[in-house]
Amino acid sequence: MNARVYMCDPATYDLVYINQAIYRDFHLPEDFSCAGKKCYEVIVGGKEPCEFCTNHLLRRDKFYMWTYHNALSGLDYLLRDTLVPWRGKNYRFSMSINLSEYLDRDIERNELIYREASINDALAIALREEDPLKGIQKMLWKIGSELNADRISIFERGEEQGTVSNTYEWCRNGVEPMKAKMQRVPLTPCFLYDTFREQHIVRIPDYEAYLAEHPHLEHYLPDIRRFIAVPLKISDKIIGHVQIVNPKEQVFQASSYLMMTLSRFIAIMIRNRDAARELERMSQRDQMTGLLNRRGLSNYFMDLPKGIPCAFFFGDVNGLKRMNDEHGHEAGDALIKTVAEIMLQAQQQAGKGHVFRMGGDEFLMIVEQIDETQADTIQQVLREAFRTHHVSVALGTLVSMTPIPDMDAIITKVDREMYKDKGKKKR
Structure with missing residues (x-):
């Protein structure tokens, strides 16, 4: 059959059966054996049970239905x-279909055209930006405008453990921005992360009724009528979430599918942003x-x-x-590190400031709010x-008031003071 089927022991995660469709999706060899394999090893390529494992939700008298993007196969299921x-105990029976194939087959009976067009437009706008921060912000603008939402x-x-912070926000004209107030929000009143484990997406068509059914939840955002939230995942780990407040009622269902797809791209853009930040940080640091x-x-200036x-x-x-020539470069490196x-x-x-490695054997130390006497x-x-x-280090010192319009000029002056000291050492 074209559906993907596998069985495993929910207690031990031991894989006991996979069908040919799974062989094809994960490019497994024909002589592949399930013996000794865990389901998470073969199905998601992990080293430990999946964070989103649904074993605890399963029963013998019903099917649990959910969607999942598998990074290993690159497919949506x-x-x-x-x-x-089976054999005197309960086993997990999982049957899935490639969601893209299913939607393609029924394109005229669903809102796929709307979904794909919106995704393509949002991605095109975001990817035009070299700066991932601007790309993410423009993507939110496009999605918010498309869905006629109040806030994304x-x-x-x-x-800080157990908290999330609002890092990006788009608001419709006339809607009060909440980003500044939504910093270090505890996960407990946020309630979403436990729900993500069970549902992978939070869809609340009537927020007032939902709060009435769950009176213990904190109403941490104003004026919510409808609400959608999807997790942001990298390597199957939740790094945050995206939430849409009050999308247009006519596209509420379609916006759920839209955000499930775009959330993966947003997570990738956040990963790229973090990589760019790390590269920028590394470019400003001396590796040794x-x-x-x-x-x-x-x-810094x-x-x-x-x-x-x-x-x-x-x-x-x-x-x-001389240290490098006589004792080797490792000894020279140790000398640099000591200084x-x-x-x-x-x-x-001494106080607020920084130390900089200016070149091979040159260092600059800056200390703020220091006068001549303290500098001596x-x-x-x-x-x-x-x-x-x-x-042995030749040392030059200079005190100057900010602002300093010419960084090179001040470095030249203190460099001259250093050479005076170097001359003394030679005498």
Whole structure:
């Protein structure tokens, strides 16, 4: 049959049967054996049970129906799962169809044209943007306008456990933005994440009636009549969700399918955004020491507050070439790291600021809100630390008020002070 069928033990996840349709979808060899295989290994390519496993929802007297995008096969499935008795115990019986094939076959009897056109338009608008942030925002604008919704919001899980924060929002004209108020929202009153495990999508056509049936839920958004929410997943892990408030009643059902599809692309765009941020972060860091580099210095300069005294300490490591020649580059790298750690510790003790690796053996330390007297004290602390660690560093110091219009000019000045110190060391 064309439907995909597999059976497994819901207690152990041991796979006991797959049919030929599954062989085709997952490109399994003809001599493939289920023996010793777990369902999540073969069906989703995972190393542990799926976060969205429906075993706990299954009964012998009914089928549980749901949709799922399988990243391994790249296909969307409509699944019907139940429990069947076999060999004295209950086994999971799962039968699914490729949703795309099903919809293609019935294109004239559903709203697929609307769905595909909307998806294509939203993606085209988003992908024109090189900046993923702008792309996501434009996608929300297109979807919100298409659905005549009041609000579309993206929530992402943050570093604070058990919370989500609103990172993107589109609002129809006249609707009050809520993004600023929707930060670090506890997952418990949000209620969605438990529901995602059971339904994979939350559709509430009458929100007032829903709240009346669930009085314990917190009404955390105003003026909701209809509500749709879908999870954002990367590698089958929920990273957040998208929610639509008050889409047009005539397209409520179609908007559910629309968001189930677009949510995958939104998750990919968020992943690309995070990758771009990481690349940007790495481009501003020196890989050996972890300090900011010259590019990081340029961004730091632009963000310096105006009207404050800043102390600049320029250090040049003496004897690096000799260390490399006589003891090897590993010893030279260790010397660089030692100087970096000394300057970083001194900066952290002195106050707000940063340390930058300017080149092979050159370092710049900036400390904010420091006057001449305090700068002299920090310089003495640095020199003592260098002596203690048996490293030789020529050091120049300069204090200047912000704003500093020419970054290179200030670096040149403190560099000259460093060379004066280097000359003293040679004498």
